[in-house]
Amino acid sequence: MQSDSLELKIKTAFQRPAFNFLSFGVVALCLLMALPVMVIVGYIFVPAGDVWQHLADTVLKDYVSNSLLLMLGVAIGVLVLGVGAAWQTSMCDFPGRKIFEWALLLPMAMPAYIIAYTYTGLFDFAGPLQTLIREMTGLGYGEYWFPEIRSVEGAAIMLSLVLYPYVYLLTRAAFLSQSICVLDVSRTLGNGPWRTFFTVALPLARPAIIAGLSLALMETLADYGTVQYFGVSTFTTGIFRTWFGLDNSAAAAQLSAMLLLFVFILVMLERISRRQAKYHHTSQRHQAIVRFKLSGLRGVAAFSFCFVVLFLGFLLPAGQLLYWALTTAEESLDLDFLILVWNSLKLAGLAAILALCLALFLGYANRLQNGWLVKTAVRVAGMGYAVPGTVIAVGVIIPFAAFDNAVDAWMDETFGLPTGLLLSGTLVALLFAYLVRFLAVALQTVEAGLGRIRPSMDEAARSMGCKSQEIIRRVHIPMLKGSLLTALLLVFVDVLKELPATLILRPFNFNTLAVRAYELASDERLADASYAALTIVVAGILPVILLSRSITRSRHEDTT
Amino acid sequence: MKIQLEVNNASIAYGDKEVVNRVSFTLQEGDIGSLLGPSGCGKTSLLRSIAGFEPLSKGEINLQGCCVAKPGYMVAPEKRRVGMVFQDFALYPHLTVADNVIFGLRGETKKQRSERLNELLQLVDLQHVAHHYPHQLSGGQQQRVALVRAMAPRPDILLLDEPFSGLDVELREQLAREVRDILKRDNITAVLVTHDQLEAFAMADFIGVLGEGRLRQWATGYDLYHKPADPFVADFIGQGVMLAGTVTGANRVDTALGMVEGSLSANVADGDRIKLLLRPDDLLHDDDSPLQLEVVDKAFRGAEYLYTLKLSDGSHVMCLVQSHHDHAIGRSIGVRVHADHLVTFPAD
Numbered sequence: 003m004q005s006d007s008l009e010l011k012i013k014t015a016f017q018r019p020a021f022n023f024l025s026f027g028v029v030a031l032c033l034l035m036a037l038p039v040m041v042i043v044g045y046i047f048v049p050a051g052d053v054w055q056h057l058a059d060t061v062l063k064d065y066v067s068n069s070l071l072l073m074l075g076v077a078i079g080v081l082v083l084g085v086g087a088a089w090q091t092s093m094c095d096f097p098g099r100k101i102f103e104w105a106l107l108l109p110m111a112m113p114a115y116i117i118a119y120t121y122t123g124l125f126d127f128a129g130p131l132q133t134l135i136r137e138m139t140g141l142g143y144g145e146y147w148f149p150e151i152r153s154v155e156g157a158a159i160m161l162s163l164v165l166y167p168y169v170y171l172l173t174r175a176a177f178l179s180q181s182i183c184v185l186d187v188s189r190t191l192g193n194g195p196w197r198t199f200f201t202v203a204l205p206l207a208r209p210a211i212i213a214g215l216s217l218a219l220m221e222t223l224a225d226y227g228t229v230q231y232f233g234v235s236t237f238t239t240g241i242f243r244t245w246f247g248l249d250n251s252a253a254a255a256q257l258s259a260m261l262l263l264f265v266f267i268l269v270m271l272e273r274i275s276r277r278q279a280k281y282h283h284t285s286q287r288h289q290a291i292v293r294f295k296l297s298g299l300r301g302v303a304a305f306s307f308c309f310v311v312l313f314l315g316f317l318l319p320a321g322q323l324l325y326w327a328l329t330t331a332e333e334s335l336d337l338d339f340l341i342l343v344w345n346s347l348k349l350a351g352l353a354a355i356l357a358l359c360l361a362l363f364l365g366y367a368n369r370l371q372n373g374w375l376v377k378t379a380v381r382v383a384g385m386g387y388a389v390p391g392t393v394i395a396v397g398v399i400i401p402f403a404a405f406d407n408a409v410d411a412w413m414d415e416t417f418g419l420p421t422g423l424l425l426s427g428t429l430v431a432l433l434f435a436y437l438v439r440f441l442a443v444a445l446q447t448v449e450a451g452l453g454r455i456r457p458s459m460d461e462a463a464r465s466m467g468c469k470s471q472e473i474i475r476r477v478h479i480p481m482l483k484g485s486l487l488t489a490l491l492l493v494f495v496d497v498l499k500e501l502p503a504t505l506i507l508r509p510f511n512f513n514t515l516a517v518r519a520y521e522l523a524s525d526e527r528l529a530d531a532s533y534a535a536l537t538i539v540v541a542g543i544l545p546v547i548l549l550s551r552s553i554t555r556s557r558h559e560d561t562t
Numbered sequence: 563m564k565i566q567l568e569v570n571n572a573s574i575a576y577g578d579k580e581v582v583n584r585v586s587f588t589l590q591e592g593d594i595g596s597l598l599g600p601s602g603c604g605k606t607s608l609l610r611s612i613a614g615f616e617p618l619s620k621g622e623i624n625l626q627g628c629c630v631a632k633p634g635y636m637v638a639p640e641k642r643r644v645g646m647v648f649q650d651f652a653l654y655p656h657l658t659v660a661d662n663v664i665f666g667l668r669g670e671t672k673k674q675r676s677e678r679l680n681e682l683l684q685l686v687d688l689q690h691v692a693h694h695y696p697h698q699l700s701g702g703q704q705q706r707v708a709l710v711r712a713m714a715p716r717p718d719i720l721l722l723d724e725p726f727s728g729l730d731v732e733l734r735e736q737l738a739r740e741v742r743d744i745l746k747r748d749n750i751t752a753v754l755v756t757h758d759q760l761e762a763f764a765m766a767d768f769i770g771v772l773g774e775g776r777l778r779q780w781a782t783g784y785d786l787y788h789k790p791a792d793p794f795v796a797d798f799i800g801q802g803v804m805l806a807g808t809v810t811g812a813n814r815v816d817t818a819l820g821m822v823e824g825s826l827s828a829n830v831a832d833g834d835r836i837k838l839l840l841r842p843d844d845l846l847h848d849d850d851s852p853l854q855l856e857v858v859d860k861a862f863r864g865a866e867y868l869y870t871l872k873l874s875d876g877s878h879v880m881c882l883v884q885s886h887h888d889h890a891i892g893r894s895i896g897v898r899v900h901a902d903h904l905v906t907f908p909a910d
Contacts, residue, residue, distance in 0.1 A: 458648040458649070459652045461646065461648070462712075464638070464639040465640070465712070465721075466665055466666025466711075467641075467715065468666075469640055477654060
C-alpha cells in the first residue's frame with residue numbers, strides 16, 4: 003500500500019492550482035484561438051494611410067447604413083416569423099401542428115446565399131414568374147412593376163427566411179418551459195388567449211426571444227454570399243473589396259474591427275438575456291400544456307401561416323434546386339463534381355475531427371481543474387462563433403503571411419533556401435480559421451455531454467475498484483459517444499456551408515462545394531450551381547433531424 | 563468482534579479552513595453508524611475521507627486495522643474495498659439495472675456473477691426490472707439498485723451519503739428500515755450520513771452528532787435524546803426548551819415552573835445556576851395539578867397536540883397532550899413535571 007502514497011503525492015502536487023502543464027496548454031490553445039481577433043483589434047492602432055480617408059469619404063456611410071438597414075429588416079422578419087411560429091406550435095393545436103413542429107426547422111439547412119440565388123432565378127426578369135406575367139398580360143420589359151429582389155429589402159427577406167429558426171427554437175423552448183400555471187392564472191383573471199399572449203407569455207419569453215434575435219443578427223452581420231450576390235454594400239463586402247481591390251490589409255482589418263464592435267454588442271445582448279432567462283422561471287414543476295384548440299377559420303389561418311413560412315423558407319427553394327438538378331444532371335455529374343465533393347468532405351471531416359479533439363481537451367481540462375484561469379481560457383476559446391468568417395479570414399491571413407515572410411527571409415539569408423509560403427494559402431490556414439470559428443460548436447456539445455457524467459459517477463466507479471483508464475473506457479466513452487458524434491456532425495456541416503473564410507483562405511485552385519456554388523451563381527449559371535447547392539442543403543438537414551429528435555425526446559421526458 | 567473502522571483524531575481542512583476537527587470513533591464488524599448534523603457540519607467530508615476522496619490534515623483512519631489515510635498519505639479509493647451509495651445514486655444511465663449491479667465485480671466467472679446478481683436483486687426484490695434502464699425506475703427502486711451495486715463486491719465497509727434525501731418523505735423512514743434489515747442480514751458494517759434524525763434513529767446502532775466540525779457525542783439514539791452531552795446535541799435532537807434554574811438541595815432544581823425533582827448528575831452542586839432541559843414529554847397534562855399555565859400556541863399532530871405554554875417569567879415550555887384534550891389558545895391548562903433524570907447544563 004505504501005506505493006500508492008507516491009502516486010497520490012504526485013497527483014496532489016499536480017492538482018495544486020496556479021501553474022501546471024494542463025493549464026499552460028489550455029491557455030496557450032486559447033491564445034492561439036484568439037489570435038485572429040487580437041490581430042484585428044491590434045490593427046486599430048496601425049495607420050492605414052489615405053485609403054481610410056477615401057473609404058470614409060465614399061463608401062463607409064453605405065456600409066454602415068446598409069448593415070443597419072439589413073439588421074432592422076432581419077430583426078422584424080425573424081421576430082414575426084419566429085415568435086409567431088413558436089407560439090402557434092407550442093400553445094395551439096391545429097391540423098398539421100406535429101409536422102410543423104420539426105419541419106419549421108428545415109430552413110436552417112438552407113444557407114442564405116443559396117436561397118438568395120434560387121429566388122433570383124425564380125423572380126428575375128427571365129425567371130418563370132415574370133415570364134408568366136408577361137405571357138398573360140402581353141406587357142414587355144419596363145412596362146410593368148415588379149419588386150426588385152436584388153436589394154437591401156430582398157436580402158433582408160432572404161436572411162429572415164432562413165434565420166428565423168434561431169428565434170423559433172429558443173422562443174418555443176421558453177414557451178414550453180413556462181409554468182403553465184402562470185398562463186392559467188392569467189386566464190382565470192379574465193384574459194383571453196390574445197391578451198394572455200401579449201401580457202404574460204411574451205414578456206416572460208423576452209430573454210429567449212432576444213437571445214435568438216441576437217444570434218440571427220450575428221449571422222446577418224457575418225453573411226457575405228447573399229449581400230455580395232445582391233450587390234448590397236455592407237461591412238463584409240467592403241472588407242473583401244478593400245482587401246482584394248485596394249490591396250490594403252490595414253484598412254481591411256480596421257473595417258473588420260468596426261464590424262467586430264457591432265458583433266460585440268450583440269454578444270453582450272445575448273449573454274445578458276440568457277442570464278435573465280434563468281430568473282424568468284417562476285416555478286420548476288409544470289404540467290403538460292393544454293393547448294388552445296384552433297378550429298375552423300382560426301385553424302386554417304394558423305395552418306396557412308406555418309405553411310407559407312415553411313414553403314418560402316424551404317419547400318420552394320429546395321424544389322427549385324431539385325428541378326434544376328434534374329434538368330442538368332447529365333452535364334453536372336462529372337469527375338469535377340466528384341473532386342469537389344471529395345475536397346469538401348476531406349476539409350469538413352478534418353476540421354470536425356480537429357475541433358472534436360480540441361473540444362475534448364478543453365472540456366476535460368475544465369473538468370479536472372476547476373480554476374478561474376482554465377475556465378476563462380475555455381470561454382475565450384469558445385468566442386469564435388460570434389466572429390464573422392470574413393473577419394477571421396483577415397485575422398488569420400495577416401499573421402500567417404507575416405510568419406511566412408519572416409521564415410522565408412531568415413532561411414534565405416542563413417541557408418540560401420527560400421521557403422516561400424508555408425502556412426498562408428495552404429489548408430493549414432483554412433483549417434485554423436474553421437477551428438477558430440467552429441470550436442465553440444464542438445465545445446458546447448462536448449461540455450453538455452461531460453456535464454451528464456456527474457462527479458459522483460466517477461467516484462462510484464473508483465469506490466468499486468476502477469482505475470482512471472477503466473473509468474474512461476467503461477463510463478465516459480459509452481456515455482459521451484452520442485455527444486461526440488453530434489459535435490462531429492455539427493462542425494462538419496457548418497464547415498461545409500462556410501463561404502467567406504473559404505473564399506479568402508483556400509489554396510489556389512482548390513474548390514469546395516460552397517465556393518463552386520457561389521462562383522457559378524455569380525456567373526449567372528444558376529442551374530449549374532444546383533448540384534453543389536443541393537448537396538450542401540441535404541447535408542444541412544442532418545443536424546436539423548438531430549435537433550428535432552432532441553426536442554421530441556425532451557418532451558417525452560416531460561410527460562413521464 | 564473485531565474493529566472494522568477506526569477514525570482517530572481525524573481533521574480535514576480546505577486551505578486554512580478546518581471543516582472537520584479531531585473526530586474519533588470506532589465501528590465493530592456489523593455495526594451501523596451514522597454521522598448526523600446540520601448542513602455544513604463536515605459530516606459528508608468525513609465520509610468522503612473514509613472513502614478516499616478527501617485527504618486528512620491530521621489524525622488517521624484505519625480500515626480492518628490497516629491505516630488507509632493520514633496526513634500526506636492516502637490509499638486510492640479503488641484499493642480500499644469500500645462501497646459507497648451516493649446522494650444522487652450515480653447510476654450509470656447507459657447500463658441496465660443488471661449491468662449496473664455487476665459493474666464492480668471483477669475476477670468472477672460469468673456463472674458467479676449471475677448468481678451474485680440474482681441474490682442481490684432478490685434481496686431488494688427487483689428481479690423483474692433487471693433489464694430496465696435506471697430512468698425507467700422509480701426513485702425508491704433506483705435507491706435500492708444503488709445500494710446493491712455498492713454491496714455487490716462485498717466491501718469491507720459500506721458508506722451511504724444522504725441516500726434517502728432525494729426521495730419522498732413518506733418513503734424515507736420505510737426505506738431506512740428496509741436498508742437496515744438488508745445490511746443486518748449480511749452483517750455489513752456501514753456508515754450513514756444524514757441530517758434527518760428520524761432516518762438515523764431508524765437505521766443506526768450508534769449515532770455521532772457533528773456540529774461545526776466537531777463530534778459532539780457518539781451514542782445510541784436513546785442516549786442522545788435522554789442524555790445529550792452538550793446544549794448543541796440537546797437542541798439538535800428532539801424538541802425541548804432550556805429553563806434557567808438553581809440547584810436547591812439534593813435532586814431539586816428551582817425554576818420558573820416551581821421546584822422540579824429528579825436525579826441530577828454528580829457534577830452539579832447545591833447552589834449552582836444551571837439550565838434545565840425540558841422535553842415536551844417531560845410535562846404531563848393533569849387538570850387537577852396546582853400548576854396552571856396559559857396556552858399561547860398549539861399544533862395538531864394527529865394523536866397529540868403540542869401545546870406551547872407560558873410561564874410566569876415569560877419563558878415558554880412545550881407539552882405533548884393526547885389530542886382529545888382540546889384547549890383553546892388563551893385558556894390555562896394544568897400540568898405537572900414528570901422527569902426521572904434531569905439534564906442540566908451550566909448557565910451561560
